[in-house]
Amino acid sequence: MNTQECFDEEEALGVIWNSVEKKQSDLASIVERLRTGVSATVFDDLIAKKLIMVDGNTVVMMPAGAAVGRDVTRRHRLTERLLADVLQVKGPDIDVTACKIEHIISTGIADSICTLLGHPRACPHGSPIPSGECCKRLQSSTEPIVTSLDTLPVGATAIVAYLVTGSHPHIHKLLSLGVVPGTPVRLHQKSPSFVVNVNETQIALDSDIARQIYVRTC
């Protein structure tokens, strides 16, 4: 099997894994997406290799296929995070570039990126990042470079790296209060609620929101 076929297969399993995650696993739409996005023959190849199967009108992933799909999705979304947060890549470039890089990094490198970023939970577009071995080994054993606000010690100052809250209004609210990537925040207290100082504004947050604010310790 040549490299291109290998890429296509990974890409296709990633697409299917995504569709299943979004509960859009009907046969027709998946076949269409693979035909236009990957290649015309890849779907039949996957069935032949027993990586996926068709059950009535839906596509079901076999364990081996699901593992590959999950892994490639993890690599894709971690890469997106890396591009967006560390390399400050903006807009559609993130997705396009990540689509290429995801195939050439190993699972081990993905874990290194994951540790560097402090085991992020979501990609810049808000989709969850499947956890890897490194996440299971628990992040607190090594000091991550990027960490969520709730793990900071009281009194510490850090720079906002990114916000992962899935809800647009809440991100918007935080941004309008001045919790913007690049801004220093000082953690004033953690209990009974989180209180942070951002510029001249003091903001109270609940622990859920605090967990969704990622900061770079300096």
Place this chain on the structure above:
Amino acid sequence: MEKTIALVGNPNVGKSVVFSRLTGTYAVVSNYPGTTVDISRGTAVFGGRKFQVIDTPGTNSLEPVSEDEQVTRDILKSEHPDVIVQVADAKNMYRTLLLTFELQALGLPLILELNMFDELLQRGMKIDRDELEKLLGIPVVESTAISGEGIAELKRHIRALTDSGAAREALVPPPVTSEEKHTKAREITLRVLRASSRKETTRLEKLGAAMMHPVGGYVFVAVVLFILYEFVGVFAAGTVVDFLEHTVFGAWVTPVVSSAIDHLTTSVLVKDFLIGKYGIISMAISYAFAIVLPIVTAFFLFFSILEDTGYLPRLSVMLDRLFRIFGLNGKAVLPMVLGLGCGTMAALSTRILETRKERIITVILLSLTIPCSAQIGVILGLLSGVSWKIAVVWIASISLSIVMVGSLANKLVPGEQSPFIFEIPPVRVPSVVNILRKVGMRLRWYLKEAVPLFVLGTVLLFIVDKLAVLTVIERMARPIVVSVLGLPPVTTAAFLIGFLRRDYGAAGLYVLAKQGLLDPTQVLVSVVAITLFVPCIAQCFMVVKEQGWKLAMLIFAGVTLYAVTFAGIVNVIARSIQW
């Protein structure tokens, strides 16, 4: 033609102070975000012209998150003001600019007013105003509205902009995308704001931190409650009420008035109407002025000080976790505490909450459990005369009801709970003038609203009593009042007028207890029942207005059922343990 000025800005930057300065009309000013939930309008006259001024609820963005923010966006869309004055907290340049860009995009003449400039200087910061004007292409005014500084200059700019006629093309096109806005805001802030590297914290900042300290904060809550009890319950409801009731009314007013009436008329009916059991002077006026007025004055005073120091947002930091059980977040502390002042104002202020679920649950808790200041005062006065044990059981019953009904409502009311993201204003020393104006305004409002209802209630009771209908109603209510609640039939009248004003109903119970007509258990049961009972008529109308008829009726039916059941259970338990 009269030109329109709209005041717009982030929450808690002093828009209402600027409004008062421009128009001479007082709009409620407090030190927490969300004091203004609806627009206020006033007229300003300067430079030989008349302007209409609109004060809007604070908003961080024209993309609204909560209902009060929506109000601001709608007003800008529908009214097309001739000038927008963006009132800003001078210390918070970055956040100010994010809103400035959105306002610039509207294409209306805009003035940026950097308010609270004194606080900026105190913190050792400086702003290059000329540079800021150049970068934004709009006039910038520095002001400290609370002392009136900068208002004259603001007026000059307003005149200049309205004279020049139609909206000028923006000299500097505002950024469009969110990323551009943040980048530009950062750039401008860096160029115009000189921050000092201030290290030491001020005494007020330390006080602010103590108010929400994980341990110290709860001690603070206890101290505040204790002062409240001493000031409102013991001093106002005890000492002052006694003096007014016995000395002023008992020794001077009532004898003078009754002898005057004796001279004027011989009609028993007229005498009864004025000074009888349900007389306008003996009941309505003396309840309103001798019992309720001193209590609400004390409460409004105490509460205004709490508001203006910035304590309430810190209290919401302390209570956020508790409120999560009820499907709310710490923000709901504001309407709930406001409800301790006046449930009607509180029902309106539920607008600051973000989701409908939160608004409904808060309205339910306000309608059912939160007694208003007048009612608390009267009840505290009543209980302090009987036994502290009853006060404890009363508070426990209300707290239990809040927890039970709150957590049940959290399960039953569909919808979402919003996260707690809440701006905490700095602790400030309250301005005596503002406190007095605010208390004065609230008292005027109380007298205008409550006293006519007291008189109306008394007239109704008088008629109902004279026509012997009261006995019929008492007989009809007997199964509930007497059998379920174990109360004497005379209390029916108190519950009836409780529909008009809950404090009035409580005052009725107060008088009955003073006359020795209620035993301790009956005092407890009646006080629990009247606290939980449907809110006063004004609050009912506000709930209907804010939530619609259907939902309001559902809430009131549930509240009545719960009140009777709960008070009935209290009665059974209290009787069986013979405390």
